Amino acid sequence: MSNSSVGGDVFFVLMGAILVFAMHGGFAFLEVGTVRHKNQVNALVKILVDFAISTVVYFFVGYSFAYGTSFLVDAATLSGGGGDFELQGLTLVKFFFLTTFAAAIPAIISGGIAERMKFLPQCLATAALVGIGYPLFEGIVWNGNFGLQSWLELTFGAGFHDFAGSVVVHAVGGWIALAAVLLLGTRLGRYDAKGRVIGIPPSSIPWLALGSWMLCVGWFGFNVMTAGSLGAASGLVAINSLMAMVGGILTALVVGRNDPGFVHNGALAGLVAVCAGSDIMHPVGSLIVGGLAGALFVKGFELCQNKLKIDDVLGVWPLHGLCGLWGGIAAGIFGLESLGGLGGVSLVSQLIGTFAGVAYAFALGLVVYGGLKAVIGLRLSAEDERKGADLAIHKISATPESDILR
Template structure:
């Protein structure tokens, strides 16, 4: 029975890792549908290459920083023959699962810096972010490193709760992206001489919608399989994820005045926000949290683009940065027993943890991208940007056969 239990956990976590890995295809197609056609190939290549780089640096450096475990032992030891490694390679599939979370950081950032970022500097940023910056904060929250969680629990009655990464993953990625976008500057032609925004329509709403659907489906692995075992799995997490998702869709539909881009991103906004408290909220609370997140994304995107003149192409700061921060705080509101939740959460701890995560991420973003800007530069040349990243970087377009007929 013990072997069967471990085997079931291995399959459970592996399935979660596969679902979250599939979400990276969702990131790719969401970007493909949003950017102009001349940058579609670059979007696809960036997400895949960033995942590969993330896996390597997280394996050799990041996982050790977060959890103090290295893989420099024999395969027999890795499979459960040594202390610190669970039987049947359970620890290895947990690494795979957590790797898909870590790789979400550059995938999130990719949407904000699209259409004008050099390729090699972004790869270099991925090394620094996934190898050091992300696992440092991940270890603080999810492994209790440096006593931050113990201090919050002793001071305010509960540690910072972020069950599936509203702050650890999404807010971190979103606030790093904000720093990168500010250092990078707006796309050429995005604003006229007087500073008024010039509309750049998405290239393909069907591709955008496919990306959203892939992310929504994979998100149930992202949230539910965070439990780490069959015994700890909870249907409450699943229903809360569902309710937050539909809440985000409906709010974005209304506030966004039927705009299809807002509707499909509204689903993601709800899912981002519910991650932190999906294991303790009541489903009605999750619906409200998702609805607020959907509205927050729409208004945040409009303010970001039109008033602040921040050319965040996919709106990753309002989607992941703002909605992720809302999710961290919302867990301290709707997770309480007074609002039908399971309790065991402190609003003060949630606020401190959320603000700390956002501030740390913004600082890390300015440091990493600031150093790269000074050392090697971030932007494509005006000629390359006009040509498009596909031809400028990869020497091929999204429809090469059509190019031959011109």
């Protein structure tokens, strides 16, 4: 390859990494707008610190688990001087790109455990999940580790197809979050003594909306730049992402009865679901997949909060867990040539890969958060929870000047 073509690929992947990095701001503001005012600072700090921890553990441990490459070599080699490293640091920007995916796992979990989780155990959980837990499954799907993909292809004609992470990232994050939320328990005052729901309204619809917009914009880097090079970039991925997003918005609008929280999360539900098959589905298929995901999120959120009494603050299990599961299966349906897709997928492989992913993620969440609960505990004291995580953990509120003037 010429220097100009390698440089183009470096720039392409770097822009994707930057776009997905910006999505973490979206995670933060989506949580800021949903939690109560007394927990807004904690939401911002959690997402940023989780990203920092994720980067360090993924650099030293996680990437090696997934792809067998260590960065503990000299800078000349890292820049493309031999071994597993591509020219002009292309491998390094690919690491940056994949780090933003890995760091999405704790960012997803953060929304479910908000308002009552202690800070240290969440930091330790992030290190364990991004350093070991997530890369093990990532390597199985995206690097062919342990032979599962080869077996699926040999047995069913195609491996498990998850182009941009409906299952690898979103379903895994969502099902880990479900385990964490169940172990953590409900917020004080969320349900009364008879189990009736006590409403806790969002603190700021504009902040929530900003978070959704940031995530939507960055998602086109998440999906399109997964191609890994300029030569492999596909406009089909972009238009499929767009159609799934608007499908999710419209069905969430109708099924959610104009609720702004549902509408803004409906866009994300559609994008979660389209990740797996965004490179092989027809745009009409993507519109259907996204539309069904928007409705699935609304009904899943209502089931989670009202029927099952699971206090998942941002609804990350229905949004990422259920819609990610649907996306993995949908790729095996709407990716078929008979439904306008490009083919090369097997519904049986999609079912096996998807359910293996969610089972692994839920078990992983129980192990990591269950272990931490047994050793150091997960939850803030009742006093600190009533005070709010901002003052209890960070000793400052979202509006420090107003506190002084009281």
